[in-house]
Amino acid sequence: MKRCLAPLLPLLLLVAPPPALGQGVGVRELTLFNPLPIPYSGLVTIDLAFLDGEAYNGTIRVIDHAGSVVPIQLVNCTFYPSGFYRGCKLLLLARVPPYNASRYLITYASAPLKVNVSAAGNLSVKLANLTLVAFNATGSYAVNVTNALLVRGPGYTAIFSNATLLHLSFDDIGPNLVFSDWPLAGFVVLRNGTIAASAYDLTSCRVNLSLNGSLLAQVEQVCAGKGFVLRQMFAFSGLEPVVRVDAKLEARGEGQLFYPFLRLPLAGFAQALVNGSLYGLARERSFVPAPKWFAVRSGKGWLVAAVNYTSPRPAALLEELRLSLWRLYVNETNPLRKSAYDRLLKLHANFSNLVLARERAAAGRVNLTALTREVAALVGRAPAELGALLLNYTSLLEKPEAYRLLLVPREGTFNAAYQLSGAPRAVAVTITLAACAENPADAVRTKLLLDSVGVAAFYAPLAARLDAPARATVDEYVTVSAEVSAATALRNVSVRLVYPKVAFRLVEGRESVNFTVLEGRRRFEWVLQAVYEGEWSLSLNASGVGGVLVVERVINVTLPPVVPRVVVPRSFNVTVACVDLKGRPLASYLVNLYDNATGLLVAS
Numbered sequence: 001m002k003r004c005l006a007p008l009l010p011l012l013l014l015v016a017p018p019p020a021l022g023q024g025v026g027v028r029e030l031t032l033f034n035p036l037p038i039p040y041s042g043l044v045t046i047d048l049a050f051l052d053g054e055a056y057n058g059t060i061r062v063i064d065h066a067g068s069v070v071p072i073q074l075v076n077c078t079f080y081p082s083g084f085y086r087g088c089k090l091l092l093l094a095r096v097p098p099y100n101a102s103r104y105l106i107t108y109a110s111a112p113l114k115v116n117v118s119a120a121g122n123l124s125v126k127l128a129n130l131t132l133v134a135f136n137a138t139g140s141y142a143v144n145v146t147n148a149l150l151v152r153g154p155g156y157t158a159i160f161s162n163a164t165l166l167h168l169s170f171d172d173i174g175p176n177l178v179f180s181d182w183p184l185a186g187f188v189v190l191r192n193g194t195i196a197a198s199a200y201d202l203t204s205c206r207v208n209l210s211l212n213g214s215l216l217a218q219v220e221q222v223c224a225g226k227g228f229v230l231r232q233m234f235a236f237s238g239l240e241p242v243v244r245v246d247a248k249l250e251a252r253g254e255g256q257l258f259y260p261f262l263r264l265p266l267a268g269f270a271q272a273l274v275n276g277s278l279y280g281l282a283r284e285r286s287f288v289p290a291p292k293w294f295a296v297r298s299g300k301g302w303l304v305a306a307v308n309y310t311s312p313r314p315a316a317l318l319e320e321l322r323l324s325l326w327r328l329y330v331n332e333t334n335p336l337r338k339s340a341y342d343r344l345l346k347l348h349a350n351f352s353n354l355v356l357a358r359e360r361a362a363a364g365r366v367n368l369t370a371l372t373r374e375v376a377a378l379v380g381r382a383p384a385e386l387g388a389l390l391l392n393y394t395s396l397l398e399k400p401e402a403y404r405l406l407l408v409p410r411e412g413t414f415n416a417a418y419q420l421s422g423a424p425r426a427v428a429v430t431i432t433l434a435a436c437a438e439n440p441a442d443a444v445r446t447k448l449l450l451d452s453v454g455v456a457a458f459y460a461p462l463a464a465r466l467d468a469p470a471r472a473t474v475d476e477y478v479t480v481s482a483e484v485s486a487a488t489a490l491r492n493v494s495v496r497l498v499y500p501k502v503a504f505r506l507v508e509g510r511e512s513v514n515f516t517v518l519e520g521r522r523r524f525e526w527v528l529q530a531v532y533e534g535e536w537s538l539s540l541n542a543s544g545v546g547g548v549l550v551v552e553r554v555i556n557v558t559l560p561p562v563v564p565r566v567v568v569p570r571s572f573n574v575t576v577a578c579v580d581l582k583g584r585p586l587a588s589y590l591v592n593l594y595d596n597a598t599g600l601l602v603a604s
């Protein structure tokens with residue numbers, strides 16, 4: 001891991017000028033900090049909440065430090081009856097350099113905007129009528145699929161019928177990797193040395209598209225039969241050739257359970273990489289304890305399969321690391337090595353703060369300045385020890401969970417079965433399949449470390465609305481009101497009305513209001529007197545420990561109508577004759593003339 005260490009760069013919060021705001025546009029600041037010595041590139045999820053009338057449907061976008069629009073995806077959005085956003089989960093593609101921070105601006109508007117929300121464009125999900133070659137236990141066959149669910153991602157393709165996954169291939173690996181009659185996360189139950197049940201007993205299956213987007217798509221497959229239920233949620237990435245499957249098997253009865261049981265076509269694969277060693281695929285092999293991942297090599301690259309039964313919390317792993325170091329320190333007799341273990345133990349608390357940066361930031365226990373100082377102090381003082389601690393922490397992420405891994409090549413198939421201890425009635429597992437060009441060990445360990453530590457997000461969960469008239473005249477008193485809502489208790493929050501002093505004079509209200517703790521909704525009101533004509537911007541700035549929110553309104557101030565209207569007198573000579581139907585003059589008649597524009601009587 002030492003080779004991954006990068007020198008600590010000065011914290012570069014690259015700040016682009018905020019976008020030109022307009023009537024009803026809001027901006028929220030998001031800062032992401034990477035506490036690791038390797039670049040972070042991946043999805044970050046942010047919970048957004050809005051007040052009614054604050055964010056119009058379809059106006060949310062994200063801008064990075066260079067002023068470019070960032071690919072985003074909105075998930076599980078809810079709306080007010082008025083049609084405005086109530087809340088959303090925001091997925092954005094984040095790139096953060098090692099030991100540094102990146103700043104993003106989340107913008108939205110209270111009226112429609114003529115802008116295109118950015119999409120990654122690397123992931124598409126659509127229905128199609130297809131003819132393809134599928135595989136089952138008897139061989140390959142051509143099948144016509146009506147309304148097939150076709151998923152195309154960066155470097156991979158998946159095809160579902162309305163019942164099952166028929167096709168999964170990676171561009172750099174080769175042809176179809178799945179069997180149509182065997183789910184990806186299959187299973188086998190042995191009783192008295194014979195197969196009592198297997199995934200072939202799942203006779204009823206259905207497929208449902210759960211989430212469709214350009215960054216992430218999810219497809220659910222549920223199969224049942226012979227008292228077993230298997231639920232699989234496929235997650236397809238729009239960023240890299242990775243397919244993740246969150247599966248849960250509800251088992252029935254006793255027996256020796258092998259789960260997951262992966263079956264892949266053997267053709268095209270030459271070797272298997274397990275525990276750092278290469279093996280041929282000519283004979284059966286077993287590994288105790290079962291490694292957390294293995295890889296098989298084709299002509300173009302590696303197919304990596306990682307299996308996780310639990311997602312250990314970083315705090316638990318850090319405590320396990322501390323106890324391990326303590327045992328080594330106590331049992332060591334060599335003075336030099338004992339001194340090295342002692343130094344690692346003393347730095348363990350600082351290292352833990354680094355690994356737990358995401359959780360600490362989410363709980364409001366650390367701000368960006370403090371976190372930056374912690375990283376600078378640790379990297380500058382003990383880079384070698386930091387590398388050793390990272391290496392040991394990563395090894396804990398690879399700690400085996402299953403009892404045994406069996407690799408069995410047979411009848412043109414490559415079978416990988418994870419044997420569990422005991423006979424659990426319900427087992428949840430996450431399987432990650434990825435294509436890797438070279439050195440899968442480094443790729444897997446980097447991925448495990450990035451997923452475990454992540455990035456620290458500094459974002460104030462605030463919502464705000466600013467109301468002001470669109471027009472006013474010089475010397476007129478203008479009432480401006482605002483509402484600020486905090487989803488959780490926020491410390492050190494400042495709410496400030498920003499206005500051009502040359503154009504307005506504050507008559508009532510405090511320009512800035514500070515809160516030690518802000519929770520729930522607060523309403524504010526100001527009275528301004530317009531003193532100078534022009535088109536002026538007013539903004540509400542709400543800032544807290546996590547970030548900044550800005551909402552803007554524009555008021556058009558005009559001069560009072562002091563110039564009287566010029567009335568041009570008009571006179572007309574009108575001759576009127578009143579006759580009967582035969583054209584004979586009538587006597588004693590009265591004629592009234594009216595103005596067509598005003599309807600007023602002008603002559604009689």
